[in-house]
Amino acid sequence: MNPLLHNINLSAHQHFLHPNHMPWHAVRAEEELDFLSQQVCGRKDEQLRATAYLYKELAQLAEIEFHVASVMVRVIAESQMRGKGELWEGSDLVHALGCFASEEVQHANTFYRYVRTLTGCDYKLENNYFQERITLFQGDHSPLVKLAALCATAYVGESVITVFETRMRNMDPEMKSPFTRLLHLHGLDEARHIRTDHFVIDHVLPSLTPLERRQMEELINATEELNTTLALTSAAQLKRQFGVDFQTQNRSAEVQLAITLAFRRAILAGDSFRKVDDFLDSDTRALLKDFSQSERVHFH
């Protein structure tokens, strides 16, 4: 047994909310739309821009979650024949990844349902680059190389959304807003994903050979490139469809961009990847403190 891995999901069944726990009937209430407009754009009369921004960001996150879940299932399946070494002994790693993957499927489902309920619109992404992003992971690299690359890219986005969850939990401690509830539902599972990512940093990375670390780096770079393309094309499409530019004069969008770039610098380091809080510069910490009341991103 691997106690570190085993403990991550030990009480997952007690710290989990099914999407049916969301107050779906209140997602689009007038009071909630005002609240979102205030939180996103800093004023109450920007409902359309605020909700269009959330549509874009949460749809994009859902697409990344579908990819993470799909590749993780592939890693588990491939580990049957190719999962060599101590890390694959017993069922702890398979269990941790199985929980991770299934939770990401539910997150993607929940985020899509949320943005469609919120806006009353059902805009499908014209290109989600799913095939291209999956193809990257179809080669014969070892399952641990694929796992490490996948976690490195997921960890950046997971760290960014954690900052938004911390902000909303401070703004709305009683979780009256369905949006706060959404981020809380997501964050319950994300806390375990972050611990899994940290396990990968501490225990999977050191097990890779120099060649495998270069393969991981290539997979990370190619995935990041496609994720950036996804971000740019989905923003352009949704600006056209909603008829508003939701990225200008939008404090959330500005902070999101700044911390995404800062987190990439902190986390992605050539043939390695690192815990975000260990490598943040002082300007980014000050920005986090101002935006979310906490200069730390993760507490586990």
Ligand SMILES: [Fe+2]
């Ligand atoms: Fe997620």
Ligand SMILES: [Fe+2]
């Ligand atoms: Fe996650």
